[in-house]
Amino acid sequence: MPGNATPPAGTVLVAEDSRTQAEYLGHILKKGGFSYILAENGKAALAMAEREKPAVILTDILMPEMDGYELCRKIRQDPHLAQIPVVMVTQLFDPADVLRGLEAGADNFIIKPFDQDTVFQRITEVLHGRSGNGNGEIIPVLEVDFSGHRYAIHASKHQILTILLSTYELAIRKNADLHEAQERLLAMNEQLQQMVEELQVANEDLQLENTTRERVERDLAQANKKLQLMTSITRHDLINHLAVLQGYLELAETLEKTDPEKAGDYIRKCISVVQKTTGTIQFTSEYQNIGVTSPVWHNLAACIDNAQRYSTLGSVRLVNEIPAGAEIYADPLIEKVIFNLIDNAIRYASTLTTIRFRFRQEGSTPIIVCEDDGIGVPTDNKERIFTYAWGTNTGLGLFLVREILAITNITISETGIPGKGARFELRIPAEGYRVT
Numbered sequence: 197m198p199g200n201a202t203p204p205a206g207t208v209l210v211a212e213d214s215r216t217q218a219e220y221l222g223h224i225l226k227k228g229g230f231s232y233i234l235a236e237n238g239k240a241a242l243a244m245a246e247r248e249k250p251a252v253i254l255t256d257i258l259m260p261e262m263d264g265y266e267l268c269r270k271i272r273q274d275p276h277l278a279q280i281p282v283v284m285v286t287q288l289f290d291p292a293d294v295l296r297g298l299e300a301g302a303d304n305f306i307i308k309p310f311d312q313d314t315v316f317q318r319i320t321e322v323l324h325g326r327s328g329n330g331n332g333e334i335i336p337v338l339e340v341d342f343s344g345h346r347y348a349i350h351a352s353k354h355q356i357l358t359i360l361l362s363t364y365e366l367a368i369r370k371n372a373d374l375h376e377a378q379e380r381l382l383a384m385n386e387q388l389q390q391m392v393e394e395l396q397v398a399n400e401d402l403q404l405e406n407t408t409r410e411r412v413e414r415d416l417a418q419a420n421k422k423l424q425l426m427t428s429i430t431r432h433d434l435i436n437h438l439a440v441l442q443g444y445l446e447l448a449e450t451l452e453k454t455d456p457e458k459a460g461d462y463i464r465k466c467i468s469v470v471q472k473t474t475g476t477i478q479f480t481s482e483y484q485n486i487g488v489t490s491p492v493w494h495n496l497a498a499c500i501d502n503a504q505r506y507s508t509l510g511s512v513r514l515v516n517e518i519p520a521g522a523e524i525y526a527d528p529l530i531e532k533v534i535f536n537l538i539d540n541a542i543r544y545a546s547t548l549t550t551i552r553f554r555f556r557q558e559g560s561t562p563i564i565v566c567e568d569d570g571i572g573v574p575t576d577n578k579e580r581i582f583t584y585a586w587g588t589n590t591g592l593g594l595f596l597v598r599e600i601l602a603i604t605n606i607t608i609s610e611t612g613i614p615g616k617g618a619r620f621e622l623r624i625p626a627e628g629y630r631v632t
Contacts, residue, residue, distance in 0.1 A: 206251030208232040208319070211241035211267060212285070213259045220443035221254060221285075223450060224312040230319075238262025242270050245277055252319050254306070257286045257293065265300045272301035281322035285310070287435075295340060295347040298356070309439045377427045381420065437473040441466055472506060491604050493523045493630070494530050496564065500553050503534035509551075512542060517554040518564070525628040527603045536593040537566045537620055545570020545618065562629035567612065567619040578610045604628060 208230050212218040218234050225232040233248060235241035239261035245253060253271065257264035264284050271277045281303045286293055297305060303322040306314060338349045338356075349356075392413075448462035497518040504514055524530070534553075541551050548570040556563050573581060582598045598608055605625050612619035 206231075207248060209235065209241060209244055209248065209250035209253045211235045211238055211253065211255035211259065211264070213237055213256065216440055216443050217256070217285075220446060221315070223443075223446055224315050227312065227450070228316055238264060238267035241267055245271060245280065246274070249277070250280060252322060253280055253282045254315075255282065255284055257284055257297075265296055268297070268300035268302050281319075283318050283322055292343060292345070295342055295349070298349040298351050299347045301350065309435070309442060373427065373431055434473065437469055441469045441473070444469065468508070491525055491527050493525055496522045496524055499531050499534050503531050503538060506535055507538045508542065509538075510542075512548055513550045514538065515550060515552040517552065519555060519631060521632045522555060523630050523632055524562075524564070524606070524624055525604055526606060527600055529600045533597045533600050536597050540593050541566075541568045541570060541618060547571055558623075560626045562624045562626065564622040564624065565619060566622075567617060569617045572612045572614040572617050573610050574614050581610065582608070 208225050210218055210221050210225070210232055212221060212234070213236055218236075222232055222234060233244060233250070235244050237259045238255070241253070241255060242262065244250075253267075255264040255267055259267075262270075264286075268282045268284070271280060271282055282301065283304050283306055284297045284302045285306045285308065286297075287308045294305065304318050306318050338351065340347045340349060444462045444466045448459045448466065451459035451462065497516055497520055500514075500516045500518060504516075507514075526533075538551060541548060545568055548568055551566070551568045554565050554567075556565060582594050601608055601622065606628065607623045609621055609623075610618060611621050
């Protein structure tokens with residue numbers, strides 16, 4: 197075990213709704229000599245903490261039933277649990293995440309993707325920090341104003357400095373990604389601006405010149421939006437793929453000698469993840485000149501078949517009832533829209549057996565329906581699921597779906613019956629649908 201990370205006398209409680217992430221954390225802890233128990237959400241973790249009195253709690257932030265912030269607050273409010281160190285496992289995309297965690301009483305953070313040395317170091321730090329608080333020193337409340345909200349924080353200077361350094365490291369990586377996107381955007385703007393100038397000189401017909409200029413300006417606006425979407429999609433997908441791949445490889449390495457058959461299963465899962473990652477990179481390569489490509493007609497049934505190849509359906513049945521000649525006028529990212537609808541159903545519908553795509557007409561409005569037989573969407577969440585960072589997994593899928601469709605004035609809404617399955621309806625402008 198690296199450093200002076202001595203396993204605590206008690207157990208480590210891991211609160212994580214992702215089975216893969218939970219197994220990976222458990223593997224790291226077991227390798228370091230820690231005993232651990234797993235909870236699939238915050239509510240279950242609180243019950244385990246009251247019963248088992250763990251030495252340390254590692255918790256994800258986004259979980260069903262009770263999130264990591266609420267779990268931490270409950271721990272700190274319980275006099276029998278208040279001294280247990282709590283470490284939040286997060287990607288820290290927003291400084292407000294850090295402040296909310298500190299306000300809830302978190303002792304430290306582990307930033308995804310992580311390695312075993314980081315996990316051991318954080319556990320050692322929080323155990324040492326908690327034991328050091330027994331000298332009677334009173335840590336004053338630090339009030340911080342950020343984005344119109346005031347946070348009341350109980351934390352030592354050392355703890356705050358450690359967290360700020362972790363956040364700064366992440367900010368540097370994100371800034372590099374944004375800088376690259378900005379350079380591409382500037383180059384694209386220069387190309388489009390040159391097109392406008394050439395049309396002004398060459399076109400003697402004033403009406404044609406005005407019409408062409410309007411089209412170029414519209415394409416420029418669409419190009420900017422597409423570039424932002426592609427940056428978000430690619431970065432998000434690759435981070436997720438690498439995190440899962442890292443977990444499977446660690447598990448396969450551990451089981452290589454003791455259980456070769458199970459290790460082989462994890463290797464096959466790794467191959468599947470690599471194939472998805474390759475698909476993501478190929479998808480990005482196809483759209484490296486995204487500002488040049490305008491919306492075009494797409495065969496909808498073929499788009500669904502293509503998206504299905506990149507989806508992990510398992511035992512779930514996908515039924516494609518779209519007419520063979522049906523075409524829609526949409527952004528080239530339409531296959532990503534279909535993939536996200538399929539992936540969203542698999543992620544959130546625990547009782548799912550079937551996903552169905554079909555077509556219907558409402559007056560002059562063509563409608564594409566994607567429905568499943570899962571648990572459905574609660575009435576209060578039917579609009580929230582399309583907002584940024586909503587949900588327990590990605591927080592980007594349906595938000596990006598709506599943004600991509602809006603480029604060609606296609607709208608999407610959830611109209612299913614809660615408890616009987618989700619149903620997404622894509623309403624297409626009459627001029628944006630045809631049958632060939």
